[in-house]
Amino acid sequence: MGEPEMWGRRSWELLSTVRERSPLVQCITNLVSMDLMANVLLAGGASPAMVHSLPEINDFTPHTDALLINIGTLSEAWLPSMMAAAAAAARSGRPWVLDPVAVSASDFRLNACLQLLLLRPAVIRGNASEIIGISNASRVQGSKGADSSHESVEAIDAAKSLALSTGAVVAVTGAVDLVTDGKQVMAVTNGVPMLQKITATGCAVTALIAAFVAVTPQRALQATACALAVFGLAGEIGMATSRGPASLRMNLIDSLHGMDEEAVTSGVNIQHRASADLSPQP
Ligand SMILES: Nc1ncnc2c1ncn2[C@@H]1O[C@H](COP(=O)(O)OP(=O)(O)O)[C@@H](O)[C@H]1O
Numbered sequence: 001m002g003e004p005e006m007w008g009r010r011s012w013e014l015l016s017t018v019r020e021r022s023p024l025v026q027c028i029t030n031l032v033s034m035d036l037m038a039n040v041l042l043a044g045g046a047s048p049a050m051v052h053s054l055p056e057i058n059d060f061t062p063h064t065d066a067l068l069i070n071i072g073t074l075s076e077a078w079l080p081s082m083m084a085a086a087a088a089a090a091r092s093g094r095p096w097v098l099d100p101v102a103v104s105a106s107d108f109r110l111n112a113c114l115q116l117l118l119l120r121p122a123v124i125r126g127n128a129s130e131i132i133g134i135s136n137a138s139r140v141q142g143s144k145g146a147d148s149s150h151e152s153v154e155a156i157d158a159a160k161s162l163a164l165s166t167g168a169v170v171a172v173t174g175a176v177d178l179v180t181d182g183k184q185v186m187a188v189t190n191g192v193p194m195l196q197k198i199t200a201t202g203c204a205v206t207a208l209i210a211a212f213v214a215v216t217p218q219r220a221l222q223a224t225a226c227a228l229a230v231f232g233l234a235g236e237i238g239m240a241t242s243r244g245p246a247s248l249r250m251n252l253i254d255s256l257h258g259m260d261e262e263a264v265t266s267g268v269n270i271q272h273r274a275s276a277d278l279s280p281q282p
């Protein structure tokens with residue numbers, strides 16, 4: 001079996017396992033993303049729970065299959081819940097995933113992310129500007145809030161260095177999604193540019209990564225690449241019947257829900273990439 005076929009099969013196995021086991025994914029996420037994120041998790045076969053109040057964390061988090069923390073609308077009130085949940089997940093051996101939305105927007109956000117990193121996320125997923133900012137532990141100048149001002153390939157050194165310093169798998173999304181553990185680099189070329197015109201698609205795919213990692217926590221690199229490919233493929237299939245971002249938002253969810261073995265095994269596009277060859281493939 002060649003590499004593309006192997007990744008197609010692996011992606012289908014993982015999507016099928018998520019559908020069978022329906023992992024419970026606790027999401028402490030921003031106010032913009034809650035609806036799309038919960039619907040993407042449901043369409044992927046997982047079970048979402050948006051639970052973020054501090055008095056609930058110690059009862060709830062140890063019984064989840066994975067935790068997602070997204071700082072998109074971070075406030076002083078929510079940071080203690082994020083810290084407590086990440087600590088509870090770490091104590092109970094649950095994988096947790098960090099989305100450092102707009103990490104360069106303020107010192108408050110950057111410092112919150114740096115504190116969260118000490119609690120050992122299994123995966124960190126951001127756009128290129130976010131990964132450069134968090135990896136350098138300094139705010140990227142000229143950063144555009146939640147949107148990236150860099151291409152993913154520009155962030156590969158930052159991603160590798162962040163992976164090596166934290167022990168996390170790091171994913172940088174964009175026209176090509178790059179996933180690394182600091183040594184290997186996987187490139188995922190599924191997706192359509194219109195995904196950038198729907199708010200919270202980055203947030204939603206990070207939650208889908210948490211669901212995939214939940215069913216194979218020892219293989220976070222593979223799980224992350226497969227989740228990104230499946231989500232991008234849902235975008236490609238959805239785009240075929242969409243007129244713009246609003247219809248793609250609906251069709252993305254429908255395509256993820258209805259995705260079958262043939263679509264996944266023939267549509268997933270994941271490859272190992274040598275560091276010297278990190279430009280997008282035609
Ligand atoms: N130019 C592009 N072509 C294809 N897919 C893209 C493109 N830009 C982003 N995506 C996809 O959109 C989703 C969100 O990624 P991104 O826009 O980088 O995140 P964020 O919303 O956090 O900035 C990912 O699945 C990514 O692969």
Ligand SMILES: Cc1ncsc1CCOP(=O)(O)O
Pocket residue numbers: 030032033072073101146147199200201202203204
């Ligand atoms: C617009 C916005 N503002 C704060 S969080 C948020 C959503 C960001 O979503 P994504 O990172 O998926 O683009």
Ligand SMILES: [Mg+2]
Pocket residue numbers: 101102126127146202203
């Ligand atoms: Mg984002």
